[in-house]
Amino acid sequence: MAVLTGAEWGLVTTGSAAAVSQAVAACVAGNDPEKMLKIPLRGEKMVVVAADQRMAYEHAIRAVGCMVRPIGRASDLDQIEIGKIAAVCVVASDIPKSVLSFEQM
Numbered sequence: 001m002a003v004l005t006g007a008e009w010g011l012v013t014t015g016s017a018a019a020v021s022q023a024v025a026a027c028v029a030g031n032d033p034e035k036m037l038k039i040p041l042r043g044e045k046m047v048v049v050a051a052d053q054r055m056a057y058e059h060a061i062r063a064v065g066c067m068v069r070p071i072g073r074a075s076d077l078d079q080i081e082i083g084k085i086a087a088v089c090v091v092a093s094d095i096p097k098s099v100l101s102f103e104q105m
Helices: 016-029 033-037 058-063 074-079 092-097
Strands: 046-050 067-071 085-089
Touching (some): 016 033, 016 058, 016 085, 058 067
Parallel strands (some): 046 085
């Protein structure tokens, strides 16, 4: 898929929710089979999202067992233990409108 599209990598799923779940699961487990077997998690990891970028697909994040943690300011990241963050979710179409820039996230 990546070769066909000219992208660095590609993922084929049955829909957006599946793609979000797969991406979060990859952030949590990587290529570690033992970590994969522990999915779904029990809320010990979180995915950070800008408060003004909340989306309908957050259930796909929670399905992996991660909490969704909205933040309103870049300084809110300082309050989160780095080891608890599995991923940062950014909605590409909302970046220009967001209070938090891509660089801040």
